[in-house]
Amino acid sequence: MAAARGEFSSRFGFLMAAAGSAVGLGNIWGFPTNAASNGGAAFLFLYLFLAFTLAYPALMAELIIGRHTRSNAVGALRQLAPNPKLAKLGSVVGFAGIATVTLILSFYSIVSGWMLAWLLNSLATIVGWDAASAWLTNDGESRNAIFSVVFMLLTVIVISAGVRDGIEKWASRLMPALIFILVLLIIYVMTLEGAMDGLRAYLVPDFSVALQPGLIISALGQAFFSLSLGVGTMLIYGSYLSSRENLPVIGGLVAMLDTGIAFLAGLLILPSMYVALANGVEIFDASGALVAGPGLIIAVLPALFDTMGSAGVFVAFAFFVLMTIASLTSSISMLEVPVAYVVETFDTQRRKATYFLGIGIALICLLIVYNFATMFDLVVSVTTEYSQPLLGLFFTIFVGWIWKRNGVLQELQKGYAGAEHSFFWKIWPFYIRFVCPIAIAAVYIQLVFF
């Protein structure tokens, strides 16, 4: 018999945990520069449209499976299957989700380790510790190895404390802090020269760029990654959600928080880049596109902080605290997926399972750190571009085609009296059966064959 399952103690706790999972490095790096290079506000509209018409229904699929089955990804999909063949398919999809999220966590910890190193660098700069600063900001293997392991340790500490005392407690503290720091930084950056040019690059729509088919597909991929879909994260958080909660409302709030914070991140990152430009920092790459990804966070922004005089180190400190929080609230949701599986399947103590898995994942991190050139990009693209959408497709198929429609409705009716007459129930089943699978399959075919 497995140990008693955890449950979030309040709606706020769940919201912070799920929004914490969703809001991560993806939102703060990917979204703003994507928007700026691809039609500004037009991309924003496209992204919002896809997030609410396709990603939100898929999010609902995971939440409802989780809450109904009260189980980890493998157990949950097996429970929904009406016969042994489909149960086997459920196991395969569940395991693939666990494997994918484990690999995502491995590369995510490396990048989050950079954030930690830069965070410490701002402290070292304040106290004038130059040798430490040089080591912390130099992209060396030993630094990357140490900080990815330290970051994994933080993740393990939170997860080993459990759903309420670990995930809920930390997400409820860290997410409000994240929003507070984000807003403060936006206000500060807006006062600097060049910020308005950044705002223009971000918010003036250019529909001719944003409506290209390739871009629609990448915006959909971004929305799926951003809402942590396809790998059982939202499923497992849903499995700790009280039956009294109204699922469509709570899922809608999570999607709104995620997209809202991505939008806010744009209000910070784009103006910051143009402030950097005004201060003489190069913000375009050789092809004329805005610098994105790692180059943005660990080259352009630090160069900007350097030009800010004495305020720069404090801004840098606040910024890397923000990034570390965003990473940690996402990484804990990733680790919870394999931990829940091991605890529930082998009746292991949570602490033991967490440390055991944490060590295993840290070893994968080290493997990637020491084979960075060959492995890093490969792991990122296999997991986020190939595996995640395909698994997302299976989750929607399980809810739309395998689980009995009446069973879905009954789960929805818990916490939502009259769900059967709602607008949600008129639209969503159709989306889950047809629109989501077809749209995801289209993304997939484009990715694999073109």
Ligand code: PHE
């Ligand atoms: N949503 C997170 C981000 O935007 C990433 C993530 C993916 C988290 C998959 C959990 C599972 O950074």
